[in-house]
Amino acid sequence: MAYILAGHGQYAVAIKESCQMITGQTELFHAVSFTEDMSVENVSGTYRQICEENNVSAVIVDFIGGTPANAALIVQTEFPDVAIVSGLSLSLALQLSLGESTDSAIHGAKEMLTIVQPKNQFLVQSDEGEEEE
Template sequence: MNFILAGHGNIAVEMKNSIEMIAGKYPNVKAITFELGDGVETLKDKYLKIINQSTEQSFIIITDIFSGSPYNAAAMLAMQLGNIEVISGLSLPLCLALLHLDYSSINFEEAFEQLNDIKSDFIKSFKKISKDIAEEEEF
């Protein structure tokens, strides 16, 4: 499975750098930028350049915001090509979770279900956790 990270500005490039800092290099992860003045067609060209250079045919494009330009360009390609899945919500926990799934034994729909099962692990509140611990200690 190949991954393309995309978002406004340099967020995707920096996300890839963060992934490498934590988990090492992943040659199947690429990142594109979306600069001021770029449009949907420019983004589609950036995606296609990566897709056309790959021998692997399946792609997951992870974008920062649902219905933003990076998402819309990816969705257009997904409709045209069929071998692309697009999800929004680019974050380090999401990327690490996606990278560590075993795609040899599951398809994307199953992978997405697994993500739904663990998505509550992605966002934590210190105050809520502290309150929960304090309540447990009272018993």
């Protein structure tokens, strides 16, 4: 099983490298950087080659609607078992590198989203709908 990590600029490469720092695991991931000089055809060609050479389970992109995601949609027509997941993050990569299924990793990454307020600075909704400290 393998995953393609893809995003604008060097985001996917940075996620893969950061994951390696923490878990040592990176053989699961193939990072694809989308740069200004690339077209959707360049990116889809890169995905296609990775899919042909590996058992790719999912292409994980930074967000839906961008070139990395659009290229994944093109390649998915040739590789219909490859899922497309948006929301590439280090939390998601860590979950996958530790052996979680894609569904479980997505759930775990969502649980990692939180807001930490400064000490004693919690915002509370009042009865009138105004925020209070």
